Structure formats: structure tokens, C-alpha cells
Amino acid sequence: MLQDRYTLAFREYPYRRSVDQDLPSPVRHPVVIVGGGPVGMTAALDLGLKGVPVLVLDDHEGIGMGSRAICIAKRTLEISDRLGCGTALVERGVVWNLGKVFHRDRKVFEFNLLPEEGHRYPAFINLQQPYFEKVLVDRIRAAQADGAPIEIRGRNRVDGVQMEDGGVILEVTTPDGPYAVAADWVVACDGAGSPMRTALGLEFDGRVFEDSFLIADVRMKADFPTERRFWFDPPFKSGSSALLHKQPDDVWRLDFQIGWHVDREKELRDENVRARIEEMLGPEIPYEVVWKSIYTFQCRRMTAFRNGRVLFAGDSAHQVSPFGARGANSGVQDADNLAWKLEMVIRGLAPDTLLDSYASEREFGADENILNSTRATDFITPKSDTSKLFRDAVLDLSERYAFARPLVNSGRLSVPCTYDGSPLNGPDALPGGPDRSRPGSPCPDAPLDGGFLLGRLGGTFRLLTIDAEAPPEVSADGIDVPRLALSAALDPSGALADRYLGKARSAVYLLRPDQHVAARWESYDEDAVLTAIRGATGRH
């Protein structure tokens, strides 16, 4: 039976019978996305904007309510900007850059995530996940109105999958009964419990952390600053660690570490949640609880993100602890990495093996995220007496000595992965070039003509030249690569030169459609560029 597993915040795609359901044999779609969470919707939007027909099947009729992600990282905003909804997110969210860490009642550490000027987007915004998803769906609606071939089918639950020669058959359950959908390619964005992964019998191994956290989102008028505050052993006895973080509309996220062996039902009782909150806020501040839940977590990933014609993205492929906000943010990077590759393969512009690089690059990214989030989790919830001993030693020392502060780990916040060693990377032939824009890196933003660089790159391959000659467009086997000609002089702040030239006097960058650097040189050489374009599209 079709039953909601969660309450809806926005009923955006009510069930409608599709003509596909009345046809005798399954209708074939180039791309079917299973799951309309933030990752599935980002992938759908990206593919649709590229003109690739895409069908989203989601088992609910809209966006789920409830507190999950709140921290949206700069890279997600930049990707959203490329997809036309970066501004909408920033307008809706709360901008923050500053984090403070306390041990008992003393501040031991402070970090500013973006001390650098010259970026269009801030290091982070906070926005409740349902609003993030709403912005994506609104953007999809606008794109559809402009002709983007995206279709969303609500209350279409995928219950079975069969791999066929050259395609995939999905068994779908609807309120009108079952039907089958055929697909050339399937992107499985069906979340951590991924029925697709289970149906295909694929492994999902990793570590379970033995601790639980209680989330209380409260609405209150409070003049706490817009910064992330984290306490180890807080002076108020609400948990062994605690987090306070601002969200839009006067809502604050409170998050308490409450231990592994807890009685969930009891902990979630109104009076018990209120006791923890009031311990923290004091008795005077009036507040209203808008959400409460208990979560536990695991750090794990699939061995391979590609299984023939099924590609896994987001929580279905990897799961991390929330410390570091690497869940949804990394899933959006999966979508960003996958969309252009799938488009090229579908259009016959690249061999199917290009999709293997989706798997290898994003598995690499997932390992980095799991490493960071595991380390943060080990610090926050030490798993042995010795681990706790050193954790406490770091905290005690950090109150007095600066050296210990960088060891304090309350979560290393999400930054995009640099695909070092990727098979798609071409030469790094820019002597003196900055490390941060080496092949594999996401392009750093820079101010430009009153605007910003990333907004000028778009979502296709690009040849970026800085004080270097090159033809206006290069073409390799049907792939057209337009040039963006810049001069370091265009940015008086020097950021462009600093981020792309380093000690070099000129530079030629080949950029991928996901705005990662594919290769770079000091000057233009046609053969080298053509070879790099072939390499970046999986033709070696």
C-alpha cells in the first residue's frame, strides 16, 4: 500500500494519472530519477536545463517537513546559481560565516569560514531543508514553463528494478495500481534507505556511531548573534554537547547530544524536551517548539556508485554524520558532477565510460567527506576512554594555549572536493600557477566587471584565457568550447590574478561544465587543448 512515511511541508506534485499507465508496454525515458529529495531535484533541474528529457518518480506528493539539513554551503549556492536559483536561496536564508566553540563556559576556538573577499556567495547560509527543496521545485516549475523537459510524478513509488540489455525497467506503484517505466539511464536518489540499492543487492558498509542527538527547533525572539555556537560539556546540563544555530523566521536549531542508551519516546515527551531547552536558554525567554526529533547516524558508502545503467547519488550512495554539513551539500555535488556527463553520453558526444569517472570522482569525494565527518564525530563522541582523555586534554589546553585550538573539532564544514588524480584531468602546465586552481579543483570565484567570474562561466566546457591569445571557440569531435577572454587588469582587487595566475603572467584554463578545472597551460596550444578536451570527456 502507498502510505506516507513523513508529513508534507509543501504538497507540490499531487498524484496525477499519467498516460504511460494506460499503455500496454512500458514507455521508455532517456533518464528516470528515483527520489525527489534535494539531490534528485538538483539532478532533474540540471539535466532539464540542458534539454535532456528527465522523469522524476517520488513516492510522496511533495516536500517532507521536519528538521534535517540547515547549513547550505557556498559550493551548493554556486551550483544553484548556475541552475538559476542561487539568489533565491540567499534571499530566503540566513547568511553566516562565524563559528564559536565553547568548552564549559569558556570560548576556546573561533573560526571565520570566509575571511576572503571577492566571492559572489557567502561560506554558508542556513535554510531549513524543506525551503531549500521548495526553491528547487519552484525553479523546476519556471524551467518547465520555459520548455525544459522535466516531469515530476508524485506518489509513484519504485518497488522493483530489472536490468535489461541496454536499459532498465522500473516497477512503479501508484494509487491506481502498478505500472512499469523503462529507462535508458536511472539516477537513484532515493535516500539513505535506498530501495533501489536494496533491490539490486548492493552493499552499503561503514560505521555506526553509538550516540543520539535530540533536535529542537524553537521559535523565539533572541538577540544571539548569527553564528554557529557549539559547546563541549556545556555549563547548562542539556547534553554532553550542544549546538545553537540560527535559521530564518526567528527559528533556532538546538541540538543536544543525549547518549546512546536512551528511551526515545520518553526523551521526546514535551516536558523533557522543554527541560533541556530551558536549561540552555534560562527560564525568561519565551519560545515555541516548532520541531523535535532524535537522530543517530552512520558514516558509510556504497563500494561503487555506478551499477551499469543505474547511477547512485546523494544519501543513497553515501551517508555522513551531520557534523560538517556534508550530507546534502555533497549530494548536490554528485548531481553537478553527473548531469553533464550523462548529457554527453546521451547525445553521443562521449563514450559511456565517462560515467565511470562520475563514480570514481564522487567516491573519492565521499571518502573525503566520510573521513572529515568521522574525525569530527570521534572528537565529539569519543569512542574509548583514551580517545576521551585526549579530547578533554585538547579542550583544557585550548582555553589557555593557541596551539591546541586547531585540534578542536566540532565539525569541519563542507568544502568542495578537488578531484586530484582523476582520469579526466589534463596537464597542469602552468608553472607558478596557484595550487587552489590546479586540475581537478572547483573554480574559485573572483570579482569581475562589477559582477563575478563564476556567473560568466555557464554550464558548458569553457576555455578561460587570462592575458593569453586563443581562438574564440575550439571544437573537438562535436564539442564546442567557447572562449572567455579575460585580463588580470579587469580585477583591480588582484583576486583574479591571485586565484588563477599565481606567479604566471598568462594562463589558459580548460574548464568543465561543472566548473571544475580540467587542465591549464601558460599559453594556447591547439593540440594540447584538443587532447585535454578528449581526455576530459573520457576519450583517451
Place this chain on the structure above:
Amino acid sequence: MQDLILTPNIDGPDDFYAELIAAHDGLSKEESDAFNARLILILANHIGDRAALSAALAAAKLSQEDTTACPD
């Protein structure tokens, strides 16, 4: 990188040893453990060199295969 020093390097070894033990005087087992952890972190930061620190971690294991130990 500087190699990990595993030959005598402390002036007045007996004095140092006495000072180390004395620092634990009057501490409970728990306080001593915490003290040791803080001390390790302070010394590690002073050394700084990542390779030397890794070599020290390996040396402290006293494993048989350890080749850094000097024979005499």
C-alpha cells in the same frame, strides 16, 4: 625533516626523570592520565614535524620489526 632522535639527547637525564615523576606527585590516577595527555600534546606541538611525530608513534610501540631502534 629532522630524523627522530633516539639516542641520548637530554642534559641531566636523572634530573629530568625526577622532575617528570614529581609532576605526578599527589595526582590521582585520573589526574595523572589527564596530565600525561596534555603533556604529549604540548610536546607534539613543539616537535611539529609530522614525519618525526609519526616516527615517534611507531617507536613507542616497541614492535619487533621497528628498524629505527638502535642496536646497542
